Amino acid sequence: xxxxxxxxxxxxxxxxxxxxxxxxxxxxxxxxxxxxxxxxxxxxxxxxxxxxxxxxxxxxxxxxxxxxxxxxxxxxxxxxxxxxxxxxxxxxxxxxxxxxxxxxxxxxxxxxxxxxxxxxxxxxxxxxxxxxxxxxxxxxxxxxxxxxxxxxxxxxxxxxxxxxxxxxxxxxxxxxxxxxxxxxxxxxxxxxxxxxxxxxxxxxxxxxxxxxxxxxxxxxxxxxxxxxxxxxxxxxxxxxxxxxxxxxxxxxxxxxxxxxxxxxxxxxxxxxxxxxxxxxxxxxxxxxxxxxxxxxxxxxxxxxxxxxxxxxxxxxxxxxxxxxxxxxxxxxxxxxxxxxxxxxxxxxxxxxxxxxxxxxxxxxxxxxxxxxxxxxxxxxxxxxxxxxxxxxxxxxxxxxxxxxxxxxxxxxxxxxxxxxxxxxxxxxxxxxxxxxxxxxxxxxxxxxxxxxxxxxxxxxxxxxxxxxxxxxxxxxxxxxxxxxxxxxxxxxxxxxxxxxxxxxxxxxxx
Numbered sequence: 226x227x228x229x230x231x232x233x234x235x236x237x238x239x240x241x242x243x244x245x246x247x248x249x250x251x252x253x254x255x256x257x258x259x260x261x262x263x264x265x266x267x268x269x270x271x272x273x274x275x276x277x278x279x280x281x282x283x284x285x286x287x288x289x290x291x292x293x294x295x296x297x298x299x300x301x302x303x304x305x306x307x308x309x310x311x312x313x314x315x316x317x318x319x320x321x322x323x324x325x326x327x328x329x330x331x332x333x334x335x336x337x338x339x340x341x342x343x344x345x346x347x348x349x350x351x352x353x354x355x356x357x358x359x360x361x362x363x364x365x366x367x368x369x370x371x372x373x374x375x376x377x378x379x380x381x382x383x384x385x386x387x388x389x390x391x392x393x394x395x396x397x398x399x400x401x402x403x404x405x406x407x408x409x410x411x412x413x414x415x416x417x418x419x420x421x422x423x424x425x426x427x428x429x430x431x432x433x434x435x436x437x438x439x440x441x442x443x444x445x446x447x448x449x450x451x452x453x454x455x456x457x458x459x460x461x462x463x464x465x466x467x468x469x470x471x472x473x474x475x476x477x478x479x480x481x482x483x484x485x486x487x488x489x490x491x492x493x494x495x496x497x498x499x500x501x502x503x504x505x506x507x508x509x510x511x512x513x514x515x516x517x518x519x520x521x522x523x524x525x526x527x528x529x530x531x532x533x534x535x536x537x538x539x540x541x542x543x544x545x546x547x548x549x550x551x552x553x554x555x556x557x558x559x560x561x562x563x564x565x566x567x568x569x570x571x572x573x574x575x576x577x578x579x580x581x582x583x584x585x586x587x588x589x590x591x592x593x594x595x596x597x598x599x600x601x602x603x604x605x606x607x608x609x610x611x612x613x614x615x616x617x618x619x620x621x622x623x624x625x626x627x628x629x630x631x632x633x634x635x636x637x638x639x640x641x642x643x644x645x646x647x648x649x650x651x652x653x654x655x656x657x658x659x660x661x662x663x664x665x666x667x668x669x670x671x672x673x674x675x676x677x678x679x680x681x682x683x684x685x686x687x688x689x690x691x692x693x694x695x696x697x698x699x700x701x702x703x704x705x706x707x708x709x710x711x712x713x714x715x716x717x718x719x720x721x722x723x724x725x726x727x728x729x730x731x732x733x734x735x
Contacts (some may be wrong), residue, residue: 244473244510245457245502247494248431249480250377251285251320252302252343253277254645256657259637259666260709267655277308285309285485286316287491294323296498298511299480303364309596310368320652320732322367327511332422335511338365338373341593344642345542347384348560352586353639355675359595367599374513375399379644382532382539388418388426398427398516400477402533406430406658407526407585413472415516416525427521429512431477435460439479443487449496453505464540471519473510534648542647549650552693556647559657563684567638567666569679571673578634581628582615592632627674634670637663652699653692661687661703669713678715685723 256264256275264275273279288294301309301320303541309317324336340346341360358376365373373400376391383401391399403412410416412430419425419466436455438445445456457474461467468473484491510518530539540546541562545553577586588609594600608627615621646660668679687699704717 226460238418243274243461243467243472243507244443244471244515245507246298246473246475246476246510246512246515247498248298248300248377248477249288249483250300250477252300252339252379253305253308254343254518254643254656254662255304255308255640256659257308258664258707259640259652260707260713265707280481280485281309281313281316283488284481284491285320286313287484288480288494289316289323291321291322291495293483293491293494293498294320295326295469296509296511297494298335298337298513299323300339301360302343303341304343306356306364319587321368324371327514327696328371330459331511331514332367333410333513333517334363334370334371334374335513335546336373337375337377337400337512339377340379341561342640342642343379343644344383345380345532345539346378347382347539347648348543349642351386353642354387354588356586356639358394361589362394362592363599365599369592374516378529380532380534381405381557382542382644384529385420385527385528385670388527389420392420392424392426393659395526396426398429398512400431400475400512401431402526402531403430403433404536405528405531407528408598410525411426411466413466413474414519414523415464415473415521416523417521418525418527427516428525428527429473429475430663431475431577432460433475434464435701436476436478440482440486446487446493449501450504452493453501453507455496457505457507472703473515473519474507475512521627534626538610542644549648551650552682553650555652555690555692559652559660559687560642560647562683562690562699563641563660563664565686566667566679566683570634570638570667570671573675573677573679574635577675579630579633581611581624581625582609583611584609585631588628589632589635592636596633596636619697620723630670630674634674637667637670641667650725651692651694652690653697653702657699658702662700662706665703665706665714668715669709671690672715673713679713681723683720684718685726688723699725 256277258265262276267275270276270279288593306317320523324334327335338361340357341364342357344357346354361372372395376396381401383405405408410430412432415427415429417425418428445452482490483494498509535541535544535546536548537550541548544557575585582588591609595602595605615624641660642662643660645656668683671677671679684700684703687703690699
């Protein structure tokens with residue numbers, strides 16, 4: 226790494242050009258009850274019915290109406306985008322049209338794709354990583370009418386296999402935190418990461434102090450003019466980042482910051498991108514556009530697996546770490562229970578779906594388009610079904626129905642690993658309960674399709690996940706999920722039976 230000479234404040238006006246990019250990561254987890262499709266009332270969001278409605282009113286709608294999406298870099302998580310399209314189609318359309326506006330004015334888009342579910346990809350197996358990526362790309366293609374060039378990774382969690390899968394799928398760049406690099410980097414320029422078979426990935430590193438200040442210090446974002454004319458230059462001078470060549474200052478934050486986490490910050494963003502940044506000598510530029518203007522010149526090696534919101538690799542979502550208060554061993558137990566359920570479900574899917582589908586996993590990759598109505602059932606079966614799959618004892622409709630139930634079960638198994646379930650401090654929260662609800666939906670679909678009970682073992686595994694705030698286990702939370710028709714699930718085993726089974730296996734149930 227070349228050392229940059231110190232630059233005085235007087236010299237900052239001579240050094241040029243300085244590009245500024247604001248990236249907003251806009252995402253909400255799936256909140257819908259998987260049996261009804263409706264979001265239960267969330268009392269904490271009052272006077273709104275749920276947090277999706279609350280955040281739309283405070284953030285998504287005002288930023289869309291102000292035209293902010295046109296001038297920033299952004300990703301719109303597919304589960305949020307789908308909800309917006311159904312419940313606030315005008316807001317959704319305005320956000321999508323911002324990418325088309327940007328293409329018309331600058332020749333490149335400004336929207337990034339996103340894996341379909343917000344899962345920590347380094348913790349997923351290769352097959353699930355690939356499905357999440359191709360589903361995210363299919364969602365982007367359908368929504369924006371073009372191929373994605375960049376992809377935002379959930380929590381910027383990365384390993385080398387994830388980057389290689391992105392490259393194989395045609396993705397050119399992503400965004401990481403500077404501490405995810407193995408060596409020090411100059412965050413004002415992109416870097417190349419070398420991958421197998423001659424593939425590569427461009428990585429932008431966001432400016433950590435500025436991104437953190439914008440995210441967590443409300444005083445920093447009270448005045449856009451002051452931010453652009455004083456706060457931005459002071460950071461660049463102090464960190465010796467100004468020099469006589471093109472540079473990009475990337476500020477990456479959760480998109481909900483602008484109006485939801487911090488009230489009125491949608492107006493701060495509007496002022497910044499419409500006036501203050503350029504008045505202070507910065508040129509607004511989005512990532513895809515900057516990459517076209519200034520390709521990377523240097524290579525970098527990464528630390529993997531790593532993420533932007535955990536300094537312990539990806540322990541926050543796997544076994545727990547000091548990033549959250551209290552005991553976090555419940556995270557490892559919950560993930561183990563979900564992983565065991567997924568492994569059992571995957572075996573059933575592969576075995577029984579193969580009776581109908583030539584390649585069950587290829588069919589799973591193509592299932593989202595069928596599920597969301599982007600392709601006809603006829604074209605799906607023509608591509609993926611075995612030639613003689615719908616002949617024999619069972620009728621064609623019955624075989625199709627069972628295959629669809631198995632594919633839908635796989636959808637909910639993938640959904641159950643949404644990162645929010647593991648992000649916070651305790652098991653007894655809405656996010657882990659939602660993950661259990663998605664797992665229960667998968668269990669129900671396997672039960673209906675095959676008559677196989679995956680519930681008993683799952684409940685047994687969930688006994689090891691325990692809240693440190695209340696005397697509750699994951700099995701207790703599962704049993705407290707909203708009631709559904711008894712025929713949709715295997716019979717719930719009595720608690721005494723589970724306890725006896727645990728004692729027989731040597732578990733301490735005290």
